Amino acid sequence: MDSEASPPAPDTLLARTGRAMIAASENEGCFPILLRWLRRLTLWSVILYIVSLIVVTQALSWGGERNVTTAFLIFLPPSIWWLPAPPLAFAALLLHRRALLFLLGVMLWFGYGFLDWRPGQDAFTGETALKVMTYNRGQHMNQSLKPFKEATLPDIIVLQEAYGRAAGYAADPDYADLPHTRNLGEHTLLSRYPVLEEKMLPALPGQSPKAVRFVIDWKGQKIALYSVHLQTPREVLGHQVRGGFLYGILGLPGTPWAGKRQQMQTFWDGQIADAEIILKAVREDPLPTLLAGDFNSPHVGYVHRLITRELQDSHAEAGQGFGLSFPGSTHNPLSMGGPWLRIDYVFASRHWQVEQCVTEADRRSQHRALTTTVTLKMP
Incomplete structure (x- = not known):
């Protein structure tokens, strides 16, 4: 008695991505593919951090003492919001220079515009x-x-x-x-x-x-x-x-x-x-x-x-x-x-x-x- 044929595997996004990576690796090798993915990951991590930073600063400035949560957050050391920046800057330096420039520009704004660093008179x-x-x-x-x-x-x-x-x-x-x-x-x-x-x-x-x-x-x-x-x-x-x-x-x-x-x-x-x-x-x-x-x-x-x-x-x-x-x-x-x-x-x-x-x-x-x-x- 013949065995029943196995149903075809579902054509999911993950499956399609895997097949594309295998095909690309056969043509150009795994390292360039990995590098491209790391560059994209770095770019989107920087974008996510910048958007989050802007949202937090606006919430603190406009909410502040008007909300229990933001009232608490304004008393935290501001360096907390800086913590993700150094590792992101290091990754961007190695993998995505444009993202690094974007990140540095936002951090300058954060220091001068939000935290009020001043050069002195x-x-x-x-x-x-x-x-x-x-x-x-x-x-x-x-x-x-x-x-x-x-x-x-x-x-x-x-x-x-x-x-x-x-x-x-x-x-x-x-x-x-x-x-x-x-x-x-x-x-x-x-x-x-x-x-x-x-x-x-x-x-x-x-x-x-x-x-x-x-x-x-x-x-x-x-x-x-x-x-x-x-x-x-x-x-x-x-x-x-x-x-x-x-x-x-x-x-x-x-x-x-x-x-x-x-x-x-x-x-x-x-x-x-x-x-x-x-x-x-x-x-x-x-x-x-x-x-x-x-x-x-x-x-x-x-x-x-x-x-x-x-x-x-x-x-x-x-x-x-x-x-x-x-x-x-x-x-x-x-x-x-x-x-x-x-x-x-x-x-x-x-x-x-x-x-x-x-x-x-x-x-x-x-x-x-x-x-x-x-x-x-x-x-």
Whole structure:
């Protein structure tokens, strides 16, 4: 009895690809085929990485604190997003030079446009220059601010988490060049020029004020200087790091996780609302205005975008390097033991020309100070 004939093998895409590779290898050998496939794999890997990078940066910038997940991601070391680039660049160097050029161009944009690396500006001095330093002295680890003060010679210093410190600075001979001192809440101001007014800004119900407005007589010109300290997200991030940040994606309305998402979102909504209170005061302020302090909002997020719609970020205008200010000393290999966030700022209204912004290079304090030099534009 004859055996039944075997059914023909299905003509699948994999089968057709295999037959094509066998036929090609018989004509030109396996190595050129393998090389072509590796080149294509490298090209598409680079394209996939670039598209992913663009999607992530836009999500962080436009979402930021408006979503639990992106709020968490903006506090991660930005070097995380760089990690795929070196192996891809090496593969592209060997296999696909055009992909390498494309990758390098996008990485330059990522460093300069998104992470705000700046080449630095020459020091600007003269009668028209005003230098403002900001520093959150909380957890200063007994590290002195004096070396950075002596290096940058500010006209005004605003300090956060500096309750009742004005008298001590007034009695310190190293700060004798800043004789006009004020305390209001946690904010301390030291000024070369007379301080005419100080006033707490309004706060959200049940919350403490997040900013103080000082009016200073700068050589006959009144200017407004706001010392700002938005609420620390340390506790919220501590909860989110254990997986809670995923509720920003999973907590859709109608799901069991929607309540969890809303609960975690409450803090970030408060950060945005506090920033809007400060911006409202700035819009109504008739004086040339500067905002300085610890905003607890990374520059890649939504709160920073909200502020820079109306004010100039002094580091973005005239800074040097990445301007990272927090945390001052770490054991994180992704930040090479240094800070990875920019959350301390001096913002300037359009009345000012930003000439220079210098962030303290190295100190074991939790925050690093920064000094901005501005000049008043001619009316």
